[in-house]
Amino acid sequence: MPLSFMNMPLLSYASEITIPTLVVTGEKAHSRYFAEDAFNAVGSKQKALVIVPGANHVDLYDNVAGKIPFARFGQFFETSLK
Secondary structure (H helix, E strand, C coil), rough: HHHHHCCCCCCCCCCCCCCCCCEEEECCCCCHHHHHHHHHCCCCCCHHHHHHHCCCCCCHCCCCCCCHHHHHHHHHHHHHCC
16 A cells, blocks of 8 residues: 555655656546646756647556557657757
């Protein structure tokens, strides 16, 4: 059980993240709110939020639903990690 996380503010130090950061979530994901909060909290100037249209949380575990935007990932890494 993740009880140890219940009282821990997980994004407390997110502003200290200064490296390129890619946050990905599904448009219909139950966790979308947290992905958006994390994106907003990250201190990096090179960051991107990808909201995958029509995808839920589980659609992004593997590519069974064909919704993972690999091209967007490649673009981000090519641009940000030079």
